[in-house]
Amino acid sequence: MKTIDVKDQPKLSLNRTFEICLNGIKYRFFRSTVTMLVIAVAIAFMMNTLCEGISKKAVQTASREAIRQQLAATRWMNRLSSPITPENLLMELANTKDDDPLIGEVQTMGGLDKQQTDNYRQFSKDAVIYLNFFDDLNYGYRRVLVSDANGVGIFTRLTPGSENKKRFDDKIKTIKAARLPQDELFESVLKRWNLDQPSYNEITEQIIAGYNRGIENIEKTSQGKPIDESLSDASGAFGETIRKIGFTSFTPDVGNMVAEQALKQKDTRRIDEAMSLSGVRQKIAVRVNKQPGEVKTSNVWNSLRSSGDAAFLLNAMKLENLDVTGLSTERIVELAKYRRDIEINGKAAQACVDAGGGLMGLGIRMTWLIIVSLLVCAVGISNAMLMSVTERFREIATLKCLGALDGFIMALFVMEAGMLGLIGGAIGAVIGSIIGFGRMAVSFGTVFTGAFPWLAWGEGFFFSLIVGIILAALAGVYPSYIAARLAPMEAMRIE
């Protein structure tokens, strides 16, 4: 007879554990379903909020992109017709990347060399910190600190060594709410602005003078035409002229974009003017079966969707002997869509202003709500698993008698919980996505569906899955610990 030599029991491979676990779930399917649904609900909630956040970010990006061109065109029109303020100059320069053509433009306009331009650019970055600081400051505090100075006037007022500066230094110590960021940098900015040779104040004036000269030249060249008219030719000769005058950041790409925008605005204006003529309005009123007084321009634009409507309008304009060069039915429909998109984008960009901070674009409050709901869900899972363990006492004890290690029992239950978490999480994520994206599609319409954030959604989906698995597995650790610690005979005694 062989002696009993006691060795260590080998650990069971993961495959076999998984098999046994799977069998168990199949057998107790009904109760597992309930647990899965609990997880699904919590994950659906989380996914729904995530989808909202993702959608808002996507819509915001898309609409910003769409409006960007329009905004850029407007900006250029202002640039080329009105003088630039020192604050705007500093802000624009501070936001440039290293290869921005604006830097070269400033260099040309101000007659500076490369080193001076680089120094000025660095200065603008520093100065903008303080411009923003004073801008955001409560008006009352600002009055106390710098009287009624504003923008760069503040820099001029606080010349180092002056009475005003001394008063400022004293006052700012007493105001707790106004903490100046980086005191030494501020001193440096003031020094550079006021005391350098040449002072940055002077350099700024130099640059602005250059810009003003440029604007004068443009006015001379356009010979009295309004600026937006001339800009229709921005991709051609007029663009060249602008560049020659010194606005070197008006690159051909910018030119094309501005020209297109200018043309669209011009045509839109022509149609707006046409619609305000009584003859045209009467005809439209007949067509839409309303009183001429009730025909509002925005409503007409909104209803210009088919080429039939556009043709009608075109016809009405021709009958009034209006100049319709360049206006075809397709063009009118295109303009109508362009106008509608601007409205939607404007609304969308506005609606998403509060999308930011927190986790993946959610607010702090929402993140807390989700965490709490997930915790509640975890408690529910723990409870369900504890019930499961209690009912399976006998089975666990039998397995132990057959030689199962404590670790095996633990792995069995944690795996079961994890699998429930996976499936429940998947279901919940799908449901949450459908609900979340559905709501977003309803409020944002084509803007949203045009820019559907597949990648972000995929990330969110996997994130939810992982959260589901980990949550369920962690929730199952305590019950499985209880199960694993069971002495076989105690279990059998209880039954």
Added chain:
Amino acid sequence: MSNDTLNSVFQGNEVSKNENSSEKQRVIIRTVNLQKTYQMGEVQTHALRGVNCEIYTGEFIAIMGPSGSGKSTFFNMVGGLDSPTSGRVFIDEVDVAQLTAVELAFLRCRKIGYIFQQFNMIQYMTALENVTAPMAFAGVSPDESRVRGMSLLELVGLKDRWFHRPIEMSGGQQQRVAIARAMANLPTILLCDEPTGNLDLKTGREILDILQRLNKERGVTIICATHDTRMLDLCDRLIWIRDGQVERVARRDEVTIEVASINNETF
């Protein structure tokens, strides 16, 4: 259930009768002053109050006693399922209390087989999976365990029902699967807690046949807690336990056992 089947199952681990009788019988289970006290709230229950006994290899032991006498507790101690509050249990001169949980698992898996009164089948596993579970824990490959499992099932006469779940089998069949499961890793000790308690007469007889053959031909030490007179008839020694202590130990030939039977047994 022929001799061939029995041999085929136990290939590789053969112990012939000759070997058994020529080898000096040694103590396989020894308990020294075993005591166990249960604490339930404020009430202390002394289940065992100092039990000393020795069990030799190849014996067929029957443990008897009224309910509440500590019989089940003693049983559990001997099988490594429970730990005493004082006193020691030596399984083949290895103190069970000194073993780590992992080593205890090894013991339960390879060296001791268990048969319970309530079968304790795992409900969601088929008969074959139940039988091969201990083999899986022992690290046997799935293919080999399946082959051995099938021969074990054939041994107990359930080869055609290998794919049935416990819920689809009668009590006798479940108990037979339990025996097959207990023998899965060819243990040296077999612990039976009222194996025939839930079974009818014919099935009980079949079970007893199997157990007897295992004991005589394979030299498996069998320890039963039982009231079945037919089983008592088969055993080598009887131990009575009363009030947590060994009341009496007797060899088979010192006691007279009358096995009752019914004339006209149709089964």
